[in-house]
Amino acid sequence: MENPLLETKVWQYLETHLGMDVSAFALLKSPFENLSSAQLAKQLKGLQVLKEKVPLWFESKKVLCPMGLNLExxxxxxxxxxxxxxxxxxxxxxxxxxxxxxxxxxxxxxxxxxxxxxxxxxxxxxxxxxxxxxxxxxxxxxxxxxxxxxxxxxxxxxxxxxxxxxxxxxxxxxxxxxxxxxxxxxxxxxxxxxxxxxxxxxxxxxxxxxxxxxxxxxxxxxxxxxxxxxxxxxxxxxxxxxxxxxxxxxxxxxxxxxxxxxxFSLKNEQELAISYHSVQKYLYLPNAAILKAGSFKSITKEYEVFKIDTNSHLYTSIELLEDFPGKGYEILEKVENLKSIAKQSFQLVVRNYPLNIHKIKAKYKL
The missing domain is CATH 3.40.50.150 (Vaccinia Virus protein VP39)
Known part of the structure; x- marks a missing residue:
């Protein structure tokens, strides 16, 4: 016998409320005699996660959802x-x-x-x-x-x-x-x-x-x-x-x-000798996976970039490396005083600086 949560009419009802806050949804009266508001809310919360996390299961319309920790x-x-x-x-x-x-x-x-x-x-x-x-x-x-x-x-x-x-x-x-x-x-x-x-x-x-x-x-x-x-x-x-x-x-x-x-290999990373250079025309920040993996030196050989400092994980080059695995920035201007550009629109990225973004914005009224 099919679980009532998997009936077509129930799925259609839940799909129409996918964008709704689960706490607010739980307060709605269940339109189904054999399902409580709590049961529907639990399934809705799971479907919201599955839609992003396991779309194949979500699209099947055949999956029952457990409580949060297993989904997490x-x-x-x-x-x-x-x-x-x-x-x-x-x-x-x-x-x-x-x-x-x-x-x-x-x-x-x-x-x-x-x-x-x-x-x-x-x-x-x-x-x-x-x-x-x-x-x-x-x-x-x-x-x-x-x-x-x-x-x-x-x-x-x-x-x-x-x-x-x-x-x-x-x-x-x-x-x-x-x-x-x-x-x-x-x-x-x-x-x-x-x-x-x-x-x-x-x-x-x-x-x-x-x-x-x-x-x-x-x-x-x-x-x-x-x-x-x-x-x-x-x-x-x-x-x-x-x-x-x-x-x-x-x-x-x-x-x-x-x-x-x-x-890369850990042994090669540890033994590799690299050179450092001040910021050139382009600046790079490796993606999160490379930073977590600790490939701070090996990446300089693969992509011919310089590390800007021993204690910094930013890299630089004269020529643009379009395939660098991370974010790349072209250096247009070096600014000593942030207040001088406070009225301009820009994205603020902070690395190797004692203040976080919120404190910098407050200090320089950005």
């Missing part, structure tokens, strides 16, 4: 597809598993390239919802297991061609956790078991995580800093038994932009 941590369609693309064609794809499936966005897209895919989730209510969504989306090559990752690994000796996990970043008190050892599951405790069970393991971390702490903590083959429209969304670690795991390749990608993917 779930991958977007863009980042999920990027991760699918990291699994090279040479790897076998008979069976894969997501040990922390959550809402199942990543698992949904991974299941498209595997003969069989298993979803493990410890929250029974959420797993029931995911099962219903996958049935409605006509995904048939999946199995569902109610368990946490640690217990599943202890009770199931089976090996997989691919293992994926996205550790929970909140504790029972709903507080965010930052350190890898505080996440659930704790990757430190299970990474050896994961690599015994699969030749290819992928782990997603929060963009708030310290990238270099991850490098020091885990011998992975690749780290991908994934941004969407210049906002870093995920840090993805790839453990590949067939590749070097002591000097990981670092990849900075800015999805849904014209920027090229930038790759």
């Amino acid at each position: 941590q779930c991958s977007s369609q863009a980042t999920a597809l990027y991760k699918v693309g990291l699994i090279d064609e040479k790897y076998p794809k008979k069976n894969g598993i997501d040990l922390t499936c959550g809402l199942g966005v990543d698992a949904f897209f991974f299941s498209r390239i595997f003969e069989k895919f298993t979803l493990v989730e410890q929250n029974e209510e959420l797993l029931t919802l995911v099962k219903e969504n996958f049935t409605n989306l006509k995904v048939e090559n999946v199995d569902f297991v109610l368990s946490n990752a640690e217990n599943f690994l202890s009770n199931n000796p089976k090996s997989f061609d691919f293992i994926y996990l996205d550790p929970d970043r909140r504790n029972k008190a709903n507080q965010k956790r930052i350190l890898p050892e505080d996440l659930s599951p704790n990757l430190h405790l299970i990474v050896d078991v994961l690599l015994e069970r699969s030749p290819l393991v992928m782990v997603k971390f929060s963009p708030m995580m310290d990238l270099f702490q991850l490098i020091d903590s885990f011998f992975c083959s690749e780290i991908h800093v994934v941004a969407v429209k210049n906002q870093v969304k995920e840090l993805v670690l790839l453990f590949d038994k067939n590749k070097e795991n002591k000097n990981p390749k670092i990849v900075a990608v800015n999805l849904e932009s014209t920027h090229k993917t930038f790759e």
Whole structure:
């Protein structure tokens, strides 16, 4: 029997209110006898997120939405597809598993390239919802297991061609956790078991995580800093038994932009000697993924730009580099006193200055 939230008339009603504030919408009387205002508001809030984050699911009109935290941590369609693309064609794809499936966005897209895919989730209510969504989306090559990752690994000796996990970043008190050892599951405790069970393991971390702490903590083959429209969304670690795991390749990608993917190695970045130069005709600010990845020196060799100072992440050149992965500015004039241009219209960008934009505007009456 179809869930009443998925009936055509209900979807049409929710779609007409997509732009409405959810709190205000919740105060409206439900026009449906079998659905409360709270149920409708919960679904509306989820649809507002899905429309931007997972448009394929939104357009299907077949997805039930959970409460906020699962939507907050779930991958977007863009980042999920990027991760699918990291699994090279040479790897076998008979069976894969997501040990922390959550809402199942990543698992949904991974299941498209595997003969069989298993979803493990410890929250029974959420797993029931995911099962219903996958049935409605006509995904048939999946199995569902109610368990946490640690217990599943202890009770199931089976090996997989691919293992994926996205550790929970909140504790029972709903507080965010930052350190890898505080996440659930704790990757430190299970990474050896994961690599015994699969030749290819992928782990997603929060963009708030310290990238270099991850490098020091885990011998992975690749780290991908994934941004969407210049906002870093995920840090993805790839453990590949067939590749070097002591000097990981670092990849900075800015999805849904014209920027090229930038790759470098930590060892080369640390050993590279570069030159500095005062500001020339053009000034550049690398995109957020490159800055998070820490490619402060390697980028000068790839794009033939100069770093303007040791402690600055701004770069300069005489000739315009149209393909530089970031923002570029032409230097028209150097102004010593901002008050002299206070009445002009301009965009204010602040780097390497003790005052923020709001304080600068107030100080110089811009």
